[in-house]
Amino acid sequence: xxxxxxxxxxxxxxxxxxxxxxxxxxxxxxxxxxxxxxxxxxxxxxxxxxxxxxxxxxxxxxxxxxxxxxxxxxxxxxxxxxxxxxxxxxxxxxxxxxxxxxxxxxxxxxxxxxxxxxxxxxxxxxxxxxxxxxxxxxxxxxxxxxxxxxxxxxxxxxxxxxxxxxxxxxxxxxxxxxxxxxxxxxxxxxxxxxxxxxxxxxxxxxxxxxxxxxxxxxxxxxxxxxxxxxxxxxxxxxxxxxxxxxxxxxxxxxxxxxxxxxxxxxxxxxxxxxxxxxxxxx
Numbered sequence: 001x002x003x004x005x006x007x008x009x010x011x012x013x014x015x016x017x018x019x020x021x022x023x024x025x026x027x028x029x030x031x032x033x034x035x036x037x038x039x040x041x042x043x044x045x046x047x048x049x050x051x052x053x054x055x056x057x058x059x060x061x062x063x064x065x066x067x068x069x070x071x072x073x074x075x076x077x078x079x080x081x082x083x084x085x086x087x088x089x090x091x092x093x094x095x096x097x098x099x100x101x102x103x104x105x106x107x108x109x110x111x112x113x114x115x116x117x118x119x120x121x122x123x124x125x126x127x128x129x130x131x132x133x134x135x136x137x138x139x140x141x142x143x144x145x146x147x148x149x150x151x152x153x154x155x156x157x158x159x160x161x162x163x164x165x166x167x168x169x170x171x172x173x174x175x176x177x178x179x180x181x182x183x184x185x186x187x188x189x190x191x192x193x194x195x196x197x198x199x200x201x202x203x204x205x206x207x208x209x210x211x212x213x214x215x216x217x218x219x220x221x222x223x224x225x226x227x228x229x230x231x232x233x234x235x236x237x238x239x240x241x242x243x244x245x246x247x248x249x250x251x252x253x254x255x256x257x258x259x260x261x262x263x264x265x266x267x268x269x270x271x272x273x274x275x276x277x278x279x280x281x282x
Contacts, residue, residue: 026109027056027057027111029056029057029112029113029114029128029132029189030057030058030059030102030106030113031056031057031059031115031117032059032061032106032114032115033046033058033059033060033061033117033118033119034095034099034119035061035062035065035069035070035119036062036065036069036092037065037066037067037069038065038067038069038119039072041119041120041121042060042072042119043072045120045125046058046073048125049128050083051125052125053129056128057084058084059086059102059105059106060073060084060086060087061089061098061099062086062087062088062089063089063091063098064091073086093206094206094207094210095186095206095207095208095210096207096209096210096213097206099210100200100203102114106195107192107195107196113191113192114195115128115190116187116188116211118186120236121233121236122232122233123145123186123187123232124233127145127187127228127230128189130143130228131143131144131188131189131228134189134226134228135226137226139224140224140226141190141194141218141224142190142191142194142218142223142224142225143188143189143226143227143228144180144182144187144188144215144227144228145188146181146227146229146230147165147182148181148182149181149182150229153229154232155232155233165184168184169184172184172212176216178215178216178219178225180215180225180227183212183216184211186211187230187232188211188214190218194218197221197223198214198218
């Protein structure tokens with residue numbers, strides 16, 4: 001069950017005066033940040049996003065964190081009225097479902113670009129602007145903050161985790177055929193049409209395999225994915241959410257996803273042609 005917390009008059013939008021027609025609008029980009037027990041990071045990450053030159057709105061999707069993360073966000077809403085939003089879920093349901101909830105929330109409004117970003121500063125908020133500029137380029141549909149497009153750019157990870165992550169990326173490329181160096185990346189800017197073109201209710205995975213599935217579905221629908229080199233830094237505060245179950249889901253999930261795509265290729269081709277035709281008519 002979902003609920004919007006602490007809604008005020010006009011709180012769902014960042015309003016500003018535009019031109020002579022007195023039209024009120026909100027930011028074009030929405031940064032979606034899932035949280036679970038991120039009380040040590042959430043205030044700083046929100047302040048960092050709002051400190052950028054480019055204007056973004058922020059949606060925190062919290063899984064009812066017992067450490068008071070959601071309450072901290074509510075307290076900050078007075079300082080960032082109309083720019084900071086909170087979607088509170090009843091319980092912890094996984095990264096993928098948190099993002100899907102955020103995507104659906106955004107599609108009910110007219111945001112043009114939707115971002116995925118971690119709360120723990122492993123993704124540098126300053127790189128949001130680079131992802132945004134890349135995604136706005138003609139012909140680009142998704143901008144991926146990539147750790148591996150220019151060597152290995154990971155800081156403070158033990159060697160075994162680097163090898164696991166890099167090996168997983170190679171495995172995903174081999175199985176799926178995607179020419180993406182970092183298919184497990186979770187720092188992403190989607191153009192709205194990509195999210196509209198994917199059946200969010202049909203997404204299978206809830207852990208980090210969700211990141212692979214979203215890219216694969218976009219790839220099979222003909223959207224253009226571009227990687228932007230970033231430096232990934234391991235969290236300094238809080239605890240990692242990585243687990244054996246998440247890794248197991250990713251390894252077996254990629255095989256299952258590719259297998260199903262072979263049988264559904266004809267259907268996917270029809271869906272993509274229909275979607276492109278619909279966009280052309282618009």
